[in-house]
Amino acid sequence: xxxxxxxxxxxxxxxxxxxxxxxxxxxxxxxxxxxxxxxxxxxxxxxxxxxxxxxxxxxxxxxxxxxxxxxxxxxxxxxxxxxxxxxxxxxxxxxxxxxxxxxxxxxxxxxxxxxxxxxxxxxxxxxxxxxxxxxxxxxxxxxxxxxxxxxxxxxxxxxxxxxxxxxxxxxxxxxxxxxxxxxxxxxxxxxxxxxxxxxxxxxxxxxxxxxxxxxxxxx
Numbered sequence: 001x002x003x004x005x006x007x008x009x010x011x012x013x014x015x016x017x018x019x020x021x022x023x024x025x026x027x028x029x030x031x032x033x034x035x036x037x038x039x040x041x042x043x044x045x046x047x048x049x050x051x052x053x054x055x056x057x058x059x060x061x062x063x064x065x066x067x068x069x070x071x072x073x074x075x076x077x078x079x080x081x082x083x084x085x086x087x088x089x090x091x092x093x094x095x096x097x098x099x100x101x102x103x104x105x106x107x108x109x110x111x112x113x114x115x116x117x118x119x120x121x122x123x124x125x126x127x128x129x130x131x132x133x134x135x136x137x138x139x140x141x142x143x144x145x146x147x148x149x150x151x152x153x154x155x156x157x158x159x160x161x162x163x164x165x166x167x168x169x170x171x172x173x174x175x176x177x178x179x180x181x182x183x184x185x186x187x188x189x190x191x192x193x194x195x196x197x198x199x200x201x202x203x204x205x206x207x208x209x210x211x212x213x214x215x216x217x218x219x
Contacts, residue, residue: 006140006141006142011141014137014140014141015069015074015141017137018065018069018134018137018138018141018143018146019066019069019070021130021133021134021137022062022063022065022066022069022149023066024130025058025059025062025130025149025153026059026062026063026066028126029055029056029058029059029062030055030059032052032055032119032123033052033053033055033056033059034052035052035115035119036048036049036051036052036055036116036119036120037049037052037053038052038115039113039115039116039119040052040113040116042111042113042115043111043112043113043116044111045111045113045116045167046099046102046103046180047099047103047163047166047167047180047183048113048116048163048167049099050095050096050099050100050163050183051116051119051120051159051160051163053095054092054095054096054156054159055156057088057091057092057095057152058088058152058153058156060084060088060091061084061085061088061148061149061152062149064081064084064085064088064145064149065081065085065145065146065149067081068080068081068145074143075143078143078144078145081145081148082144082145082148082197082198083198085145085148085149085152085197086148086194086195086197086198087194088152088194089152089155089190089191089193089194089197090190090191090194092155092187092190093187093188093190093191093194094187096159096183096184096186096187096190097184097187099180099183100180100181100183100184100187101180101184103176103177103180104177104180104181112167112170112171113167116163116167117164117167117168117171120160120161120163120164120167121160121164123156123157123160124157124160124161124164127153127154127156127157127160128154128157130153131150131151131153131154131156131157132150134146134147134149134150134153135147135150135151135154138150144197148193148197151193151197152193155186155189155190155193158186158189159183159186161182162182162183162185162186163183165178165182166178166180166182166183
């Protein structure tokens, strides 16, 4: 369903859905930040602390969308919300890069962290589905800011995966550098998504699934 054929009732329903999505996102990421930063401090894990700070940035992105959709005319504030989200992408890329380089240049002893592995695993399970749901909602609503926030969630999934791999490699083989290397890849992706959001050239991160879904609808 395209944006120009939405009924007022459907648009209002989608707006309410966006509010529920960002409310869940904010709540989840606040808990995730507290757990990850706490576990990272205990284990002396820069990757876990960075993961927790990423959750803080996720909260900032969701707050920008929540702010937009509390306005009487959300579309009017679209550009401001998209710019705020793109800045969040850049902030994430900057922190992850600094954190990864610092870890690689002076790797200290990092303890095993079962709590860190658990929170990264949960995030890897929850975030992709939430990102997909938000992206579809934003696409139907025709909202660049909602789509941008969904890509922020998807990037969080990538970071969850890299942190989880790093923690597991450290636990199994003592490879403390692995998560830092993977995190640098995430930083590059964050910059790319930030630039796209700034230009409002938002491509779907789910292009393959969308094309399959479109083919099914045509049938």
